[in-house]
Structures are given as structure tokens and as C-alpha cells.
Amino acid sequence: xxxxxxxxxxxxxxxxxxxxxxxxxxxxxxxxxxxxxxxxxxxxxxxxxxxxxxxxxxxxxxxxxxxxxxxxxxxxxxxxxxxxxxxxxxxxxxxxxxxxxxxxxxxxxxxxxxxxxxxxxxxxxxxxxxxxxxxxxxxxxxxxxxxxxxxxxxxxxxxxxxxxxxxxxxxxxxxxxxxxxxxxxxxxxxxxxxxxxxxxxxxxxxxxxxxxxxxxxxxxxxxxxxxxxxxxxxxxxxxxxxxxxxxxxxxxxxxxxxxxxxxxxx
Amino acid sequence: xxxxxxxxxxxxxxxxxxxxxxxxxxxxxxxxxxxxxxxxxxxxxxxxxxxxxxxxxxxxxxxxxxxxxxxxxxxxxxxxxxxxxxxxxxxxxxxxxxxxxxxxxxxxxxxxxxxxxxxxxxxxxxxxxxxxxxxxxxxxxxxxxxxxxxxxxxxxxxxxxxxxxxxxxxxxxxxxxxxxxxxxxxxxxxxxxxxxxxxxxxxxxxxxxxxxxxxxxxxxxxxxxxxxxxxxxxxxxxxxxxxxxxxxxxxxxxxxxxxxxxxxxx
DNA sequence: CTCGGTCGGATTGTCGGACAATAGGACAAC
DNA sequence: GTTGTCCTATTGTCCGACAATCCGACCGAG
Numbered sequence: 001x002x003x004x005x006x007x008x009x010x011x012x013x014x015x016x017x018x019x020x021x022x023x024x025x026x027x028x029x030x031x032x033x034x035x036x037x038x039x040x041x042x043x044x045x046x047x048x049x050x051x052x053x054x055x056x057x058x059x060x061x062x063x064x065x066x067x068x069x070x071x072x073x074x075x076x077x078x079x080x081x082x083x084x085x086x087x088x089x090x091x092x093x094x095x096x097x098x099x100x101x102x103x104x105x106x107x108x109x110x111x112x113x114x115x116x117x118x119x120x121x122x123x124x125x126x127x128x129x130x131x132x133x134x135x136x137x138x139x140x141x142x143x144x145x146x147x148x149x150x151x152x153x154x155x156x157x158x159x160x161x162x163x164x165x166x167x168x169x170x171x172x173x174x175x176x177x178x179x180x181x182x183x184x185x186x187x188x189x190x191x192x193x194x195x196x197x198x199x200x201x202x203x204x205x206x207x208x209x210x211x212x213x214x215x216x217x218x219x220x221x222x223x224x225x226x227x228x229x230x231x232x233x234x235x236x237x238x239x240x241x242x243x244x245x246x247x248x249x250x251x252x253x254x255x256x257x258x259x260x261x262x263x264x265x266x
Numbered sequence: 267x268x269x270x271x272x273x274x275x276x277x278x279x280x281x282x283x284x285x286x287x288x289x290x291x292x293x294x295x296x297x298x299x300x301x302x303x304x305x306x307x308x309x310x311x312x313x314x315x316x317x318x319x320x321x322x323x324x325x326x327x328x329x330x331x332x333x334x335x336x337x338x339x340x341x342x343x344x345x346x347x348x349x350x351x352x353x354x355x356x357x358x359x360x361x362x363x364x365x366x367x368x369x370x371x372x373x374x375x376x377x378x379x380x381x382x383x384x385x386x387x388x389x390x391x392x393x394x395x396x397x398x399x400x401x402x403x404x405x406x407x408x409x410x411x412x413x414x415x416x417x418x419x420x421x422x423x424x425x426x427x428x429x430x431x432x433x434x435x436x437x438x439x440x441x442x443x444x445x446x447x448x449x450x451x452x453x454x455x456x457x458x459x460x461x462x463x464x465x466x467x468x469x470x471x472x473x474x475x476x477x478x479x480x481x482x483x484x485x486x487x488x489x490x491x492x493x494x495x496x497x498x499x500x501x502x503x504x505x506x507x508x509x510x511x512x513x514x515x516x517x518x519x520x521x522x523x524x525x526x527x528x529x530x531x532x
Numbered sequence: 533c534t535c536g537g538t539c540g541g542a543t544t545g546t547c548g549g550a551c552a553a554t555a556g557g558a559c560a561a562c
Numbered sequence: 563g564t565t566g567t568c569c570t571a572t573t574g575t576c577c578g579a580c581a582a583t584c585c586g587a588c589c590g591a592g
Contacts (some may be wrong), residue, residue: 035544035545035546036545036546037347037545037546041351048384049380049383049384051531055384061571061572061573062572062573063571063572063573071546071547072546072547072548073547073548074340074343074545074546074547074548075545075546075547077340077344077573077574078343078344078347078545079347081303081344081345081347081348081351082347082348082350082351083351084348085307085347085348085349085351085352086351086377086380087377087380087381088380088384091573094554094555095555096554096555096556096571096572096573097571097572097573098573102381102384102385103377103380103381103384105381107377107381108377108378108381111352111353111369111373111374111377112374112378112458114315114352114353114354114369115353115368115369115371115373115374115458116454116455116458117315118314118315118321118354118368118369119368119454121454121455125453125454125455126455128406128453128455128456129453129455129456129459132398132399132402132403132456133398133399133459136398137398140394187391187394187395188382188385188387188391189382189387189391189392189394189395189463190394190395190398192378192381192382193395193459196459197455265317301573301574301575302574302575303574303575327542327543327544328543328544329542329543337575337576338575338576338577339576339577340574340575340576340577341574341575341576343544343545344574357544360583360584361584362542362543362544362583362584362585363543363544364544533592534591534592535590535591535592536589536590536591536592537588537589537590537591538587538588538589538590539586539587539588539589540585540586540587540588541584541585541586541587542583542584542585542586543582543583543584543585544581544582544583544584545580545581545582545583546579546580546581546582547578547579547580547581548577548578548579549576549577549578550575550576550577550578551574551575551576551577552573552574552575552576553572553573553574553575554571554572554573554574555570555571555572555573556569556570556571556572557568557569557570557571558567558568558569558570559566559567559568559569560565560566560567560568561564561565561566561567562563562564562565562566
């Protein structure tokens with residue numbers, strides 16, 4: 001560290017630097033010269049992660065931040081946009097000051113969705129991940145579900161059955177079923193991962209449901225079986241049925257004539 | 267809430283708004299009045315997701331964007347910071363213009379890590395997720411690994427064995443082992459999810475390894491077994507050993523006297 | 533003809549300053 | 563108490579400016 005600093009100092013005095021030439025250890029680190037807005041953002045981010053600024057706290061006004069960091073207000077604002085997009089701060093509707101916040105699940109999910117879409121991730125890849133995660137989540141849900149969870153799941157199931165053929169909302173209801181199951185599993189990490197997957201799959205899933213006639217009844221059946229297993233805390237059954245359920249999605253795609261290698265475009 | 271809203275709306279059209287007052291169906295949607303920088307960011311983001319702007323393309327200069335959107339350059343810059351933080355655009359070292367890019371895995375992972383940390387997610391929660399994902403990833407890796415994958419895994423394994431007791435890099439090497447296995451599994455989605463988990467766990471894992479004397483040899487053994495199974499394409503064995511391996515982490519924490527409910531603080 | 537130096541144009545990073553709009557609070561009027 | 567009014571703090575947006583730096587072109591020396 002102090003090495004690096006003194007070396008960098010030498011860069012300002014060419015005569016010194018030219019004389020030494022050990023081939024090892026690149027002699028010069030790339031001089032770190034990131035823009036001020038980056039550093040300001042990093043400084044605030046650090047304070048948030050270190051809990052010195054807690055969720056709900058209001059940030060000092062921009063002018064004050066500008067004074068403290070000795071930069072222009074515009075620079076502070078650019079830093080704030082950074083943090084805002086990361087979900088670390090936000091302005092509640094109709095509030096003046098920015099407040100510290102914790103990134104919402106939806107935010108993380110949307111970030112992952114962007115990544116998946118732009119990396120041309122295929123349908124099978126997402127499906128495979130679901131095959132890994134969802135059955136285990138169902139199993140956990142079967143172990144930990146409460147009465148409230150069951151009620152919510154049942155409600156979602158009814159909503160799906162009630163949704164008319166060709167209803168564009170149907171997919172959202174399916175997604176909600178998955179999310180509720182995640183909630184019942186009481187594991188925030190898996191919930192986060194799951195949510196990204198369902199969100200990514202939703203658009204193409206919608207096409208599939210509309211194309212394959214028997215899709216709706218199969219989904220409905222699976223939901224019923226899963227709810228039953230979860231109600232009875234039958235862990236293995238829950239896992240098995242969810243496994244079937246997810247596997248069915250792929251079958252649906254095949255029937256619908258959608259190639260498994262289709263990238264999940266927005 | 268809706269009271270306040272209708273009041274504000276009523277200000278714009280007093281006569282009409284005042285007359286009707288059904289309590290249901292909020293009568294007015296909240297007028298969307300998001301700042302310009304949000305809309306600019308959204309507009310560019312849309313073009314990127316729609317592939318009209320492809321990764322590698324250079325964005326028009328800020329002044330030009332400002333002209334096109336009819337906003338000031340400062341406003342454009344705030345929008346750019348938004349997209350930059352989302353990983354949708356970036357400035358390659360020493361490039362002038364911004365170029366469109368696809369969010370790197372590390373970026374998504376760090377986003378998820380922030381979320382996990384700030385939501386006080388506990389060690390067990392992350393561990394549980396690993397228990398779900400990692401064994402299946404190992405299984406996939408056993409099916410799909412190439413010679414190159416094996417070589418890389420072996421190298422990482424050797425590096426770990428060679429790392430001196432108390433080496434702070436040891437954890438990084440463990441993490442690399444996991445990442446390489448993910449790469450061998452040929453599923454970008456799981457890789458993304460995995461990476462977030464190992465990153466989140468790394469700091470506390472480091473403490474654990476330094477505290478528990480037998481941790482190093484157990485990890486080393488597990489890696490050896492896993493590599494062997496993957497080499498022989500023995501799917502079930504790979505899954506089993508990885509399962510053991512991850513389970514061992516929790517045991518290590520218990521031995522080290524770290525409570526499973528410890529939040530994974532940075 | 534290749535190599536290093538120089539120059540100008542294009543763009544970004546940062547700054548100073550300005551102003552309208554609005555949230556929040558205090559306070560008076562009904 | 564509710565409503566209207568005024569004040570202040572703070573944000574959203576703009577204008578204009580300038581240094582730093584990258585790039586490419588041009589040029590002179592070996």
C-alpha cells in the first residue's frame with residue numbers, strides 16, 4: 001500500500017522512475033483515478049452497508065452533502081442516482097429528502113432478469129434452475145407452512161381456476177402461487193432467486209399457456225396436489241409434485257412448439 | 267391517501283372531481299410525474315433491452331442525447347449514472363464514450379449481496395440455499411464437464427492445498443472452486459445464483475476456516491472426492507459429496523461457535 | 533518508412549450559479 | 563377541526579463554462 005503510493009509519487013518525477021526496471025511485479029499499478037461521483041457513491045454506500053446509516057434514515061440534503069464532500073451538487077446528484085438505482089436509497093412518494101432503504105426483492109429480481117435477457121439465456125437454462133430450486137422450496141414449505149400460508153395458497157389457486165381462458169393475468173397468478181410458496185418456505189435467499197426465475201419466464205410462459213389447451217387444467221391439478229401435500233406437511237410428496245409441475249412446463253413448451261433454446265427475450 | 271390524491275387532482279378540475287365520490291376504485295390513478303432523469307433512463311434502457319442498442323455499441327455523446335431528449339446535459343448524466351449502476355452501460359477504461367454492456371455476473375451478485383446483508387439474512391438461510399443449489403450443480407457438472415473444466419478444478423484444488431495455514435486468500439480459492447464447478451455445469455442461471463451465495467458467505471467462511479483446525483483438511487478431502495466423481499461422470503456421487511461438503515460448512519460453524527442465526531454482515 | 537512528438541477536435545468530469553416547483557410546517561380564518 | 567395562506571427547505575432542471583483527456587491526423591527525425 002504505502003509502496004504503491006510512493007511508487008505512484010515517483011511517476012510524477014520521471015528521472016527516478018526510468019532508472020529502476022525490475023521485470024517482475026508490474027512496477028506501476030494502474031493509477032486509480034475514478035471520477036468523484038463514484039467515490040461519493042462509494043462513501044455513502046459504505047456507510048449504509050456498515051449500518052451507520054440505517055434503512056429509513058433521511059440522507060442530508062444535497063447541498064450539505066456537496067459541502068461535506070467538497071464537490072458540486074451536480075456531482076452529488078450523480079452519486080445519488082447510482083445508489084438509487086442500486087436500491088440503497090429512494091425517495092418515498094411525495095417526500096422531500098432521500099431516505100436510506102433496503103433493496104426490494106423486486107429490484108434484485110429485475111436486475112437478474114436484465115442480466116439473463118441480455119446474456120441470451122435460453123429457456124432451458126432457466127427451466128433447469130427452476131427444476132433445481134422449486135422442488136426443494138416446496139419441500140421446505142411443507143415443513144414450515146402456517147395456516148395463513150395455506151389460506152393464501154388456496155386463494156391463489158382459486159384465483160387461477162377462476163381466471164377466464166385467455167386471461168393475460170393468468171400468468172401473474174401462477175407467479176403469485178410460486179411466490180407464496182416461497183414465502184411459506186421461510187427462506188429469503190431462495191425467495192430472491194425464485195422470483196428472478198419466475199419473472200424471467202413469465203412472458204414466454206404466457207404464450208405457452210395460451211397456446212396449449214390442456215395447460216390450464218394441468219397447472220390447476222398440480223397446484224391442488226401441491227397445496228394438499230403442503231397442508232399435510234408431506235415433504236416428499238410436495239417435492240415430487242412440484243417436480244412434476246415444473247417438468248410439465250417444459251412439456252408445454254414442446255407441445256406449443258417453442259424451442260427450448262429460445263432466448264427469454266423481454 | 268386517496269383523499270389526499272383526489273384533493274390534489276381536484277385542484278386541476280374542480281367541478282368534475284368534487285361531484286363524484288364513490289369510495290371504491292380510487293377514481294384517479296396517481297398522476298405519474300416522475301423526474302426527467304428517470305424517463306431518460308427508462309427510454310435508453312428500453313432500447314437496450316429491445317436490442318436496438320447492442321452490447322458494445324457506443325452511446326451518442328451526452329450533448330447529443332441532451333438535444334434529442336430536449337433536456338439539459340446534467341439530466342442526461344443523471345440518467346446515465348442510473349444505467350451505469352445497473353450495469354447496462356459502462357465506460358471501458360480509458361474510453362471516451364459510454365458503451366452498452368451486459369451486466370456482469372459479479373454485478374448481479376453484488377446486488378444480491380447488498381440485499382441479503384441489509385435484510386439481515388442469516389447464515390443458515392444462505393447455507394440452506396447452498397444446500398439446495400450446490401449438489402445439483404455438482405451433478406450437472408458431472409454430466410457436462412470437459413477436460414478443460416477438470417484441469418481448472420484440479421488446479422484450484424492444488425492451490426487450496428498449497429495455501430499456507432491462515433492464508434487470507436484461502437477463502438477466495440474455495441470460492442473459485444465453486445465457481446469453476448458452476449462453469450462446468452454450463453448453466454448461466456445457476457452460476458449467477460451460486461456466485462451470490464458464495465460471495466455472501468465468504469467473509470464469515472474465512473473466520474470459520476481460521477478458527478476450526480480440521481476445516482482445511484476436510485475441505486481438501488471433499489474437493490478431491492468431488493473432482494473424482496466429476497471426472498468419472500458419476501452424477502450421484504458428485505451430488506452426494508457436494509452435499510456432504512456443504513453440510514460440513516454448517517458443522518464448521520457450530521464447532522467454531524458461530525451461531526447459525528448470525529446475520530451475514532459485510 | 534517507421535517511430536515518437538505535436539496539435540486540434542471531441543467529450544467527459546466538474547464546477548459555479550440560477551430558478552421554478554413543491555413538501556412541510558406554522559398559522560390564521562372559517 | 564378543516565381549509566386556505568405564507569414561509570422555508572430542498573429538489574428538479576437548466577445555463578454556461580473550463581480543464582483534462584482521448585483520438586486521430588499530421589509531421590519531422592532517424
